Amino acid sequence: MKLTKILSATLAFLFIGVSSQALPTPPEGQDMRVEWKVMQSWPTENKTLGMVHSLDGKYVYILNDKSQVQIFNREGQLQGSIPIEKTVSAIDISPQGDALYLIDNEKNSFSSVSISFVVKVAAGDSPFEGPANAPVTIAVFTDFE
Numbered sequence: 680m681k682l683t684k685i686l687s688a689t690l691a692f693l694f695i696g697v698s699s700q701a702l703p704t705p706p707e708g709q710d711m712r713v714e715w716k717v718m719q720s721w722p723t724e725n726k727t728l729g730m731v732h733s734l735d736g737k738y739v740y741i742l743n744d745k746s747q748v749q750i751f752n753r754e755g756q757l758q759g760s761i762p763i764e765k766t767v768s769a770i771d772i773s774p775q776g777d778a779l780y781l782i783d784n785e786k787n788s789f790s791s792v793s794i795s796f797v798v799k800v801a802a803g804d805s806p807f808e809g810p811a812n813a814p815v816t817i818a819v820f821t822d823f824e
Contacts, residue, residue, distance in 0.1 A: 721755030
């Protein structure tokens with residue numbers, strides 16, 4: 680059962696980037712000892728050359744033919760695009776998910792690109808966010824010396 684869930688999660692990432700109308704395999708099935716079920720699918724807008732996903736499953740990074748890496752969240756919503764050299768041919772991600780690794784075989788080069796996400800916090804006039812009766816409160820002081 681555990682192996683089935685691992686295979687299902689792995690296969691789901693293999694099908695990311697393919698529109699639901701043009702799946703290369705039936706949405707679910709079984710062949711001998713392998714079962715599959717497509718868990719998600721969304722269009723990528725461009726030809727996909729490579730992809731990786733964060734180990735926590737929150738983000739998918741797609742290298743496309745338009746000289747960019749597009750970053751999607753797990754719901755398939757585009758979070759942003761990183762412009763890259765046209766000759767980049769391979770992509771990977773660091774184990775911590777804070778860096779992308781790009782290979783340029785034409786220039787025989789390797790690049791490491793730092794990744795971070797901007798999060799908007801609408802605190803308004805309140806010194807905290809979330810319910811006032813939350814069991815935990817975290818305070819961050821940016822002017823502390």
